[in-house]
Amino acid sequence: MERRDFFKLAGASAATLAIGGALFGCETEIVAPKTADPTQGENVVGSPAISFSETVDVLVVGSGIAGLSAAMDPIEQKRSVLVVEKRDLLGGESYEANGLFYVSGTSVQQGAGITKTAEDAWKERKAQLEEEGNTDDLHFKQSLVMAQTEWIDRAANDYHAKFADPKEYAKSATTESILLPKKGIGDMESVMAPIKEGLSGKGVSFTLGMRATAFILDSANNPVGMRFYSDKAGTVLDVKARKIVLASGGFCSNQQMISDNTPDQTTIGCLTVSSTGDGIALGATLGGQTADMSQPALLTGDIPRVSAWGVFGPTVNLSPQGVRFAREDQVGKAAAECVSLGFGFWWTVFGKQLSEGLLSRSVASVSSKYAKRIVGPFDSLEDLASAISVQTETLEGTFEEYEKAVEAKKDGAFGRESALEEVGGPYYAIKQFPVRYKTLGGLKTNDAGQLVNATSLPVANVYCCGSCAAESANGLASNAAFGMIVGKALVEELASEDAQTEQQKDDADKTASSS
Known part of the structure; x- marks a missing residue:
């Protein structure tokens, strides 16, 4: 690297300030700091000098389904790609979906x-x-x-x-x-593992246990890399990249960001501990704009698989009083209604039908892992009512109304369409608590997934996709598609820059030969 290259940090976290760990590669010169405020784009006092250990075409921050999808097109076009994940588990939270x-x-x-x-x-x-x-x-x-x-x-x-x-x-x-x-x-192993293995086989590199803490800027204040920090090892990793993709998830488990944006949900628990909004905060240090941050986070039960059972098999959602209160074939509906109606929890009742066919694996897994949360089996509704502390008459009336809907093939009370089938004994019930699992707001992007500033102009070299971005409301498929869209845009932009560089070189050669 030439000594005239100057780099500085933007958005360094507090963890970076006290780092005294190992550095990587050749040390480079940095701009003398004028302030210790990381939002001002200067190098942070006390942090290690910027020192690149890797240089790639595309750096993807986050290894969830959006991040892996963003890597597809670049690696298939023989670009160098590095995916960095802050957790020790490759696949991020997508693996747990x-x-x-x-x-x-x-x-x-x-x-x-x-x-x-x-x-x-x-x-x-x-x-x-x-x-x-x-x-x-x-x-x-x-x-x-x-x-x-x-x-x-x-x-x-x-x-x-x-x-x-x-x-x-x-x-x-x-x-x-x-x-x-x-x-x-x-x-998710059946989906994520083959994609990871395929990308690895094509040449994508992966680094785990490193958390993004700051963008690295050149002398023109353009992002040209990212600094990472290992909380376990206390080491810094600086990566130089032509293009950077923020795919680090939402802010569901960042209690301060939840309090600032959706204060009504502050007292609701959270399913995950890893959706800390790091990428959103870092994007903002570059002038990136956010949108829809005040939209309430999506809710589910604290055993999410149970919340999905009703889409594919017969279940009945019961309030603590033993009354049906929400349709069972919409994931998250029971959790949302539980909060809206002021319940602290609800029961999902199911029978032996769920232990057969497509749901058998999921039911067996939940039954083993959460055995203390499940009551049953019970041959009668009276015994079930006693076990979950509700009036027998109330529970029998609830099931009578539900069975009428099954017979009529129409759920007039709640609108259930899928798996509107009888729930027969022996009966089981599992207690669920509402939790946040996905925020909807995030960084604004253009149609190519480029981070945009207050005037809707793209921020140089930085892209964003998945739950880190503002347009990720529809879950796994939407996040994967978002990543793929970004990957395609990266290939086009890199090819365009290479063509421009080649043209400039040709023009310079022609000028030199004619002089």
Whole structure:
């Protein structure tokens, strides 16, 4: 590296200030600090001098489904790619997700005889957005829906991700629009592991246990790299990159950010401890704008798999008083209603039907891991009522009304459409508590996923996707599609820059030869 290159940090965290750990590579010169305020873009007093150990075309911060998807196109175009994850587990929190991919028109679904297309899905989504009054940037929202289908086909065909046969569970309009991993709910290993292995085989490098703490800026204040810190080892890693992708998740487990943006949810528990909003905070130090931060975080039960059972099999959600209070075939509905109605918890009641077929693996896993949270089996509703401390008459009345809905094939009380089937004994019940699991707000981007500033102009060299961005409302498939869109844009921008550099070189050669 030439000594005239100057670099400085922007957005260094407090953890960086006290670092005295090992440095990597050749030490470079830094701008003399004028202030200790990291938001001012100067090097932080007391932090190690910037010293690059790796140089790559594309640096991806976060190894969840969005980050891995952003790596696909660049590595396939022979670009050098490094993915850095703050946890010791590759795959981020995507590995711990339920595995419900809301998508239509994929080759897997078509092979199962499902005729709904991505265009049909967009019509439904657009109508929903218009009803909500959320009509900003419909073009990008449409791009996400359409890209979800492409991502699933690509993950299955090119990376050998495994999905369950929809013939096993697609029995309603709701479930026809869902893909599950090979072994059902919670089996993200069947999707994430092949993608990771495929990317690794193509040349993507991975580094775990390193948390992003600051952007590295050049003398023109353009981001040219990222500083990482290992909380365990106390070491610093500086990576130089032509393009940086923030795919580090939302801010669901950052209590201060929740308090600042959605104060009504401050006292609700959180499913995760890793969605700390690091990428959002770092993007803001570059002038990146945020959007939709005040939208309430999505809620689910603290055993998320149980919240998804009702989409595919018969369950009944009961209030602490033994009354049905929310439809069971919408993940998160019970948690949201539980909070809205002021319950501290609710019961999910199920029978032996769930132990068979697609849900058997999930039920067995939950039953083993949360044995103390499950009551049953009970042959009668009277015994179940006693076990969950509700009046027998109330519980019997609740089940009588539910069975009428099953017989009529219409849930007039709550609108359940999927798995509206009898729940028969022996009966089991599992207690659930509402928790936050995903925030909706984040950094604003343009249609290519580039971070944008207050005037909607792109911030040089920085992209954002997944739950770190503001357009990630639809879960796994949406985040994966977002990452893929960013990956495609990275390839185009890098190729354009290379062509421009080559042209400048040719022009210089011609000038030199003619003089």
